[in-house]
Amino acid sequence: MDPAVRVAVREAPLRRHFQNNNNKNQTATIALNPQRTVHYPPDCNNALVVDGTVYSFDHVFERGVSQAKLYEELIHPLILKVLSGHNCTALAYGQTGTGKSYSMGLSLDAEYLDDEHIGVVPRCLADIFDGLAASQENAESTDVSASFIEIYNENVYDLLASAEAPVLIRVQKFSGSTRKPIRNQNEFRELLIQGTASRHVRSTNMNANSSRSHAIFTIHVRNARLNIVDLAGSEGLRRTGHEGVARTEGVHINQGLLCINRVLLAMSAGNRVIPYRDSVLTTALQESLNCQSYFTLLACISSEPCDLSETNSTLRFAKNAKQLKLTPQQNQLQMDLLRKNNMTASKTTSTPIFKRPLSCSKRPLGIRTPFNTNLYTPGKIVRQRSDMGLTPRAKERARKLLHLDNVEAAASAATNAEQPSFLEPSAIFDPFADVNVACSTPMNGWTVGGLERTGAECSSIAVPSREEFDNLKHQYLDLTVILDKIYQVLTPQQRQHCALPATKAATKAATPNQMMSFIGRRELSRETPAEQPERVETSLLQTSGDSVIAEQTTVQFRVSRSPSEMAAESAKQDSFQSPSSNIGASASVSESAAALNLQRTRLPLRRSTRLLSRTEFNPTENLKDRRRSERISRKSIKKETSPANTQKVASRQRLNKHSADMLELLNSGTAKQLQLLPTIGAKTALALVTQRNLMGSFEDWAQVEKLPAWRGSGFKRFKEANCLVL
Numbered sequence: 001m002d003p004a005v006r007v008a009v010r011e012a013p014l015r016r017h018f019q020n021n022n023n024k025n026q027t028a029t030i031a032l033n034p035q036r037t038v039h040y041p042p043d044c045n046n047a048l049v050v051d052g053t054v055y056s057f058d059h060v061f062e063r064g065v066s067q068a069k070l071y072e073e074l075i076h077p078l079i080l081k082v083l084s085g086h087n088c089t090a091l092a093y094g095q096t097g098t099g100k101s102y103s104m105g106l107s108l109d110a111e112y113l114d115d116e117h118i119g120v121v122p123r124c125l126a127d128i129f130d131g132l133a134a135s136q137e138n139a140e141s142t143d144v145s146a147s148f149i150e151i152y153n154e155n156v157y158d159l160l161a162s163a164e165a166p167v168l169i170r171v172q173k174f175s176g177s178t179r180k181p182i183r184n185q186n187e188f189r190e191l192l193i194q195g196t197a198s199r200h201v202r203s204t205n206m207n208a209n210s211s212r213s214h215a216i217f218t219i220h221v222r223n224a225r226l227n228i229v230d231l232a233g234s235e236g237l238r239r240t241g242h243e244g245v246a247r248t249e250g251v252h253i254n255q256g257l258l259c260i261n262r263v264l265l266a267m268s269a270g271n272r273v274i275p276y277r278d279s280v281l282t283t284a285l286q287e288s289l290n291c292q293s294y295f296t297l298l299a300c301i302s303s304e305p306c307d308l309s310e311t312n313s314t315l316r317f318a319k320n321a322k323q324l325k326l327t328p329q330q331n332q333l334q335m336d337l338l339r340k341n342n343m344t345a346s347k348t349t350s351t352p353i354f355k356r357p358l359s360c361s362k363r364p365l366g367i368r369t370p371f372n373t374n375l376y377t378p379g380k381i382v383r384q385r386s387d388m389g390l391t392p393r394a395k396e397r398a399r400k401l402l403h404l405d406n407v408e409a410a411a412s413a414a415t416n417a418e419q420p421s422f423l424e425p426s427a428i429f430d431p432f433a434d435v436n437v438a439c440s441t442p443m444n445g446w447t448v449g450g451l452e453r454t455g456a457e458c459s460s461i462a463v464p465s466r467e468e469f470d471n472l473k474h475q476y477l478d479l480t481v482i483l484d485k486i487y488q489v490l491t492p493q494q495r496q497h498c499a500l501p502a503t504k505a506a507t508k509a510a511t512p513n514q515m516m517s518f519i520g521r522r523e524l525s526r527e528t529p530a531e532q533p534e535r536v537e538t539s540l541l542q543t544s545g546d547s548v549i550a551e552q553t554t555v556q557f558r559v560s561r562s563p564s565e566m567a568a569e570s571a572k573q574d575s576f577q578s579p580s581s582n583i584g585a586s587a588s589v590s591e592s593a594a595a596l597n598l599q600r601t602r603l604p605l606r607r608s609t610r611l612l613s614r615t616e617f618n619p620t621e622n623l624k625d626r627r628r629s630e631r632i633s634r635k636s637i638k639k640e641t642s643p644a645n646t647q648k649v650a651s652r653q654r655l656n657k658h659s660a661d662m663l664e665l666l667n668s669g670t671a672k673q674l675q676l677l678p679t680i681g682a683k684t685a686l687a688l689v690t691q692r693n694l695m696g697s698f699e700d701w702a703q704v705e706k707l708p709a710w711r712g713s714g715f716k717r718f719k720e721a722n723c724l725v726l
C-alpha cells in the first residue's frame with residue numbers, strides 16, 4: 001500500500017548569487033564556498049547529515065538529480081491516486097532560491113522549458129491524459145480542468161481570470177477562482193504561461209526571480225484534485241535586503257509558512273481542531289490538506305554554509321511533515337460502498353469531522369445507512385466521528401475488542417494461580433483512549449506503569465523490560481490508571497477485598513506529574529471510604545486457613561513535583577525491597593517493609609493518616625490505641641471532606657486549569673489574540689510571538705517569566721491582571 005504521506009529532500013545546485021547593486025540588470029557570480037553542509041552517509045539510503053544531525057526521509061535527491069527522476073519517484077504515484085478519485089497535494093517548501101518553482105514547473109525561465117528541465121506540473125498533466133486514455137475514456141473531454149491562484153500579502157489572486165493582470169478574488173473558500181478546461185498539452189501550456197507570467201516576482205539578493213507569493217496550481221480530474229503548491233521561499237529579512245513593500249511581502253510569506261507548519265503539527269498530534277483559518281494559505285489548502293488526502297512534500301535545501309540555519313529549519317519542517325498520519329486508504333472502502341449504493345447527495349463540506357448525524361430515533365424508519373448520506377457527494381469521502389472511532393461508544397467497542405483477550409487471560413490467571421496473581425504482567429494499549437496506558441506488573445515486585453496523553457491518536461507504549469522502563473518512567477507516572485485496569489481483571493472475589501476504586505474522573509483530572517501511586521504491603525485490612533482523594537487501601541492477597549498472611553495495600557496520593565523530583569522519587573522506589581518476597585513472611589517483615597516505603601516516599605499524607613498507617617502495621621497494638629487512631633482518621637477524613645475543604649480544592653483546580661489554559665493561549669495565540677489579554681500591548685504581543693517562534697512552545701510559566709518580552713514588572717502585572725496563581 002502506498003504511504004499517504006511522503007517526504008523528500010532535494011539539494012539545490014550552488015546558487016548563482018544575484019547582486020542587486022542598485023542596478024537590477026547587473027548580475028554577478030560570487031566565488032562559491034567549496035565547503036558543504038549537507039552530507040550523505042554512504043551506507044544509508046535516503047538519509048542525509050546536516051550539522052551533525054542525521055535525517056532520514058522517504059526520498060533524498062542529491063544535487064544534480066534529474067527532473068525526470070524526481071517526478072517518477074516522488075510525484076508519479078500521486079497521479080494514480082488522483083485518477084482513482086483521491087485529493088492529493090504536492091508541496092514544495094524551502095529557502096528562497098533553492099529550486100521550488102523550478103522543481104514544480106512553475107518558473108518561467110526560458111532556458112528551462114525544454115524536455116530535460118520541465119517540472120512537475122507539465123509532467124503530471126501528460127500522465128493524467130495518458131491515464132485517462134488508458135482507461136478508455138475521452139481524454140479530450142472537459143473532465144480535466146485547471147485553476148491557478150496565488151496568495152500574495154494575504155490576498156488571493158486568480159491568475160487565470162484575465163490575461164493582463166491577476167484578479168483579486170474575495171469569494172469564500174476560493175470556489176470563485178477560474179477553472180479552465182484543458183483538452184491537450186497546448187492549451188495547458190498557454191494557461192501555465194499566462195499564470196506564471198502574472199505571478200508576483202521580485203529580484204532579491206538571493207534569487208533574481210524570487211516568487212513573492214504562494215502559488216497553487218490545481219488540476220481537477222472529475223471530482224478529485226491535485227494541488228501543486230509552490231510556496232514562496234522562507235527567508236531571513238536581513239539576508240534578502242528588503243525594505244518597504246518587499247519587507248511586508250516577506251513578513252506575510254513567513255506568516256503563511258509558519259501557519260502551515262502549525263497545521264502540520266496539529267494534524268500530526270491528532271488534534272481535533274486544526275488551525276486552518278490562521279492564514280489564507282492554510283485556508284486555501286484546507287480542502288486538500290486533511291486526513292483524507294495524499295500528501296507529498298518536497299523540501300528544497302541548499303548545502304552552502306551561509307544557508308545552514310535555513311537548511312536546518314527546512315529539514316525540521318520536513319521532519320514535522322513526516323509525523324503526519326493521513327488515512328485516505330480507509331476511505332476507499334466507503335467510496336466503493338457509495339458507488340455500489342449509487343448514493344447521491346447535495347451538500348459537501350471540507351472539514352473532516354462533522355457534527356453528529358441525526359440520531360437513530362430521528363431517522364426515517366427502515367433506512368439504515370452507515371453514515372449520514374446527506375453530507376456526501378459521490379467521490380467525496382467524509383467520515384463521521386464514530387467512523388473514526390472518536391465517539392465514546394465507538395471507543396468502548398474498540399476497547400472491548402482489543403482487550404478481550406488480555407482481560408480473559410489475566411482473569412483466568414488470577415483465578416487459577418496458587419499465589420495471588422492479579423498483578424500479573426499485563427500490557428494495556430488502547431489506541432482509542434485519550435489517556436493511554438502501558439503497564440507491566442510487577443517489576444521487581446513493584447507495580448510500574450505509564451500514562452501518556454497523546455490526543456486522539458495514541459501511540460503504543462510497551463514496557464517490556466526493566467531497563468526500558470527506566471528510560472521511559474520519567475514520562476509515565478500515573479499508576480492510578482493502571483490500578484484501574486488491574487481492577488478490571490480481578491475476579492469478583494478479589495474485587496470484594498480490593499478497595500481500588502475506578503477513579504476515572506480523578507485520572508482524567510490528573511496530569512502525569514500531579515498524580516502518583518505506589519503499592520506496598522501491610523498486615524491488617526481496613527475499610528476506608530472509596531471516595532477519599534488520599535487513601536490507604538488494602539486487599540487480601542494470601543490467606544492460610546482463617547489467618548491473613550499478607551495483604552495488598554495501595555496508597556494513592558496527589559503530588560505536584562518537578563520532573564527531576566519525580567525522577568529522584570522513581571529512583572528511590574526502584575531501590576525498595578520487593579514486596580513479593582514478603583508473601584508468606586512474618587508480619588514484622590511486612591510491616592517494616594511497608595513502613596520503610598512510606599517513610600522513603602515522603603508521602604504528602606496528613607500526619608494523622610501516616611500515624612494511622614504505622615499503627616496498623618503493629619498486630620500487637622491494643623484496642624485502645626486502635627480506637628484512638630480510628631478517631632483521628634475519622635476526624636481527618638471529615639476535615640478533608642468538609643464543604644470548605646472541597647471548595648478550596650475545587651477552586652485550586654480551577655486556578656490550575658486557568659493557568660494551563662493561559663499557557664496554551666500563549667503557545668497558540670496569534671499576536672492579535674494575545675493583545676486582547678489584559679496588560680499585553682501590541683509590542684509585547686509581537687515580542688512574545690517572535691520569542692515563541694524562535695524558542696518553540698513555552699513549557700511552563702517559569703520559562704515565560706524569563707522572556708525578555710516583559711519589561712520591568714511586566715510579568716508581575718500580567719500575572720495579577722490575569723488572575724494567575726503560579
Ligand SMILES: Nc1ncnc2c1ncn2[C@@H]1O[C@H](COP(=O)(O)OP(=O)(O)OP(=O)(O)O)[C@@H](O)[C@H]1O
Pocket residue numbers: 012013064094095096097098099100101102103107109112207209210211212231232233234300
Ligand atoms: N536543480 C536545478 N537545476 C538547474 N537550475 C536550477 C535548479 N534548481 C534551481 N535552479 C535555478 O535556480 C534559480 C532559482 O530557482 P527557483 O526560482 O526555482 O527557486 P525558488 O526556490 O522557487 O525561489 P523563491 O522561493 O525565491 O521563488 C532559477 O534560475 C532556477 O532555474
